[in-house]
Amino acid sequence: MFTIQFLPSVRDSETVICPRCTAVQYPRNACVRCHCRLGLEYLLLKVSTQTNSRTTTDEKQLARSIGSLLRSLRRRRGMTQSQLAVRSAGSVARTYLSKAECGHVLLPLGKLLPIAAALGLSAVILRFETVASRPRHPLNNRS
Numbered sequence: 001m002f003t004i005q006f007l008p009s010v011r012d013s014e015t016v017i018c019p020r021c022t023a024v025q026y027p028r029n030a031c032v033r034c035h036c037r038l039g040l041e042y043l044l045l046k047v048s049t050q051t052n053s054r055t056t057t058d059e060k061q062l063a064r065s066i067g068s069l070l071r072s073l074r075r076r077r078g079m080t081q082s083q084l085a086v087r088s089a090g091s092v093a094r095t096y097l098s099k100a101e102c103g104h105v106l107l108p109l110g111k112l113l114p115i116a117a118a119l120g121l122s123a124v125i126l127r128f129e130t131v132a133s134r135p136r137h138p139l140n141n142r143s
Helices: 056-076 081-087 094-101 109-118
Strands: 003-007 042-046
Touching: 056 094, 081 094, 081 109
Parallel strands: none
Antiparallel strands: 003 042
């Protein structure tokens, strides 16, 4: 199952720079110095923990989740599907974008990145965690 959630920050130690007064600070809604909006948002798209091969149901759910996200971001920016298709450097037709927003097709990464840039996203962050990659702390055996 896939879930989408907007987050205030990617990690606790992240800092951002205010575009107006250049104050370095931890992310929040407004700058601590000049009180202008920072306009930062982060999205968490959780992928199911199943490591089996992808099922048709999982792929359809992912397509619906990404489509819903695209529609939400496009509407928040006050854009039509036609405008987004043109701004994405012709990488996707409006009709294909409509199918993606409805969750009927799963867009490949080559089409998602130009759309993300057209929506004004500055970065796409992928974080991978595995149990084996987490550091283990040795026990202190003092005798």
